[in-house]
Amino acid sequence: MTHTGEVMTTARQFEDHEGTFEEWKPDSEPCRKCGGHVKYRVWESSDGAYEDYKYRCDDCGHSWWVDGIDS
Numbered sequence: 001m002t003h004t005g006e007v008m009t010t011a012r013q014f015e016d017h018e019g020t021f022e023e024w025k026p027d028s029e030p031c032r033k034c035g036g037h038v039k040y041r042v043w044e045s046s047d048g049a050y051e052d053y054k055y056r057c058d059d060c061g062h063s064w065w066v067d068g069i070d071s
Contacts, residue, residue: 019045031057
């Protein structure tokens, strides 16, 4: 999965507790901050209206969100 070039476009960033996450999966793109190894997980809103992606670098701990196509 490679969504690292996209940006958040929803009106606000949802909180983790407003939906459910899948398990962390490895991503092929490097970290935006340090170039390290990245994992992502899919987040689905509680109402099922949104599906977004949360990324985390295993090396430096940097994390970021990317909107799914439904936003």
